[in-house]
Amino acid sequence: MVAPALLGIVLAGGSGNRFWPLSRRDRPKQLLPFAGGASLLRRTVDRLEPLVPKETLFVSTTLELRDAIARELPELPRERILAEPEGRNTGPAIAWALARLPPELSSQPVAILPADHWVDDAAAFRAALASAAATAAQRRVVVTLGVPPARAETGFGYLEVDTLPETPVAVPVRRFYEKPDEETAHRFWSGGRHLWNSGVFVFLPEVFWSQLERHQPAIARMASALRGGIGEEAAAELYAELTSVSIDQGVMERLGFGEVWTVPLRCGWSDLGSWEALATVLAPDRAGNRSRGDVVAVDSEDNLLFADAGTVAVLGIRGLAVVRSGDSVLVLPLERSQEVRRIVAELGRAGRRDLL
């Protein structure tokens, strides 16, 4: 099975405050370098080559981030950075981007790719994506990449399959599961028949349009009008009236058995959804501390210690994230990393836009 030519739409519109104080309004997660070097967006784009050549790569983002994205990807022609008129979650955003692709490319499969995930093994990632693209074209189905769970995670959606292949070949998805409770997550983890929904998926445009029409007719109408040539301004008015909905909840989870397939993705994947998730992709020292920057740790274990400016010194602490970024310092238990949003909300209420 030879993979057909593949288009890529990289989703880079997230505002991401889960990495505050490292992430800010004008520096969302996808533009941050983690674990050194290039930004997540740059890594996402580079890891696709040669499977998705730069010539068939598009980036979906917001008006606010368009310039920053263009600076980060100077090789990408401006017309391939597609800014959604306003934020309506991934359902409308993907439809908007897809509708603006050049018509001559509409017969090729398209990969939808979050810009802010972590991948250790780029070759393994491309192998899974190529397999997904082949299945998407041949069977005319939506194909997601599914990650064999590394732990009993309650923060992800899951895909159920009948059997989990050892190699990156597609199998049909039996069911979608929303974020499970701890007991269920443990069952999924140990059972070997569930996969994390990575958020990467591939389809032929015509397949997507027909599913969208079935499950999200309002979004489909907006996209159809845009493809029909009503112009961006008129389309933006339709867009503004859409309800925010994710592609998962709005379309994927509504598809029947046989309409969605998945390819197991074994590549050291992380969604880097929090400081805790970041810790899992950094190598620990002998005390279990994961450090970046100028850090001194005495008698401390299992912490994430991060300094992009100045020096962080700790003594006698365990299981904390201590983050110095720019002019701000964050300290919280790693297991409560998700709650950094509460600090961001607090700063918002206090009118501290200087810190956001």
Place this chain on the structure above:
Amino acid sequence: MVAPALLGIVLAGGSGNRFWPLSRRDRPKQLLPFAGGASLLRRTVDRLEPLVPKETLFVSTTLELRDAIARELPELPRERILAEPEGRNTGPAIAWALARLPPELSSQPVAILPADHWVDDAAAFRAALASAAATAAQRRVVVTLGVPPARAETGFGYLEVDTLPETPVAVPVRRFYEKPDEETAHRFWSGGRHLWNSGVFVFLPEVFWSQLERHQPAIARMASALRGGIGEEAAAELYAELTSVSIDQGVMERLGFGEVWTVPLRCGWSDLGSWEALATVLAPDRAGNRSRGDVVAVDSEDNLLFADAGTVAVLGIRGLAVVRSGDSVLVLPLERSQEVRRIVAELGRAGRRDLL
């Protein structure tokens, strides 16, 4: 009993790394403002007036700190800032300073005063000091100020008395105790017959010289030579040969019953010996957090949160010191504040003089 004219020698030679990263080599504890406003040294000097007028006030310090002290106390003539030739702890330092006082002042009692302590009620402090000075002159004894214990502290030396007066009147000290274990500290705290040794004491110079000769003859010889006019350079050579010893261990604890008296000091005193001690003099908010600077605390209790630059944000932590000072961040449990020295030592070993 009218207090006689009183000289003051403020001990401001400490290098103090217990408040790292706030304290640094060139900015020791006594030069830091705590709880806002003036430095501890400035507060120490100001609180003595009018009991010890500026005209009879001397400051003992090191060569390294002499200029910084002069900047902090511009009203003080340079010749009253007495720099010990090198560090030999408080025993030699006090003898050196005392030997350099003008001979015409030698019949007046002298108060020795640490520059880096905290006092809430300056009037109560002066009342106790005046009482101590009167007793020192009249009975020709050494008189310390003793603090009724606020907790079962194991980090201080204690004075035992037969009865503890309710007012600032002097009583003889029965015994000195070195830092006690927890059980003993608890007994001292609940028994009502022990006082913390505050480090403030008063004596007539001739009384001090005769005790020094008895208990520290080498120091006494150095001081005698200096008073006899051998010149500072020659005296400095003698000084260099002295053993480091504190005035408490070298003299005070060796005095017999009746030779040392104490006046109870009830003035909201703290030695500010650590971040934990600092926390006790700052007012807590409803969650028990004590904060200085730009601080955001969510779901956090009983922390010391300190930022002299930038912003400190915390969530879900308890009982920690989180300190941002200059370019450095420190995080440790408040109850382990004393161990900040281990971080300073670690930085020293790593050659990080830029941070010390």
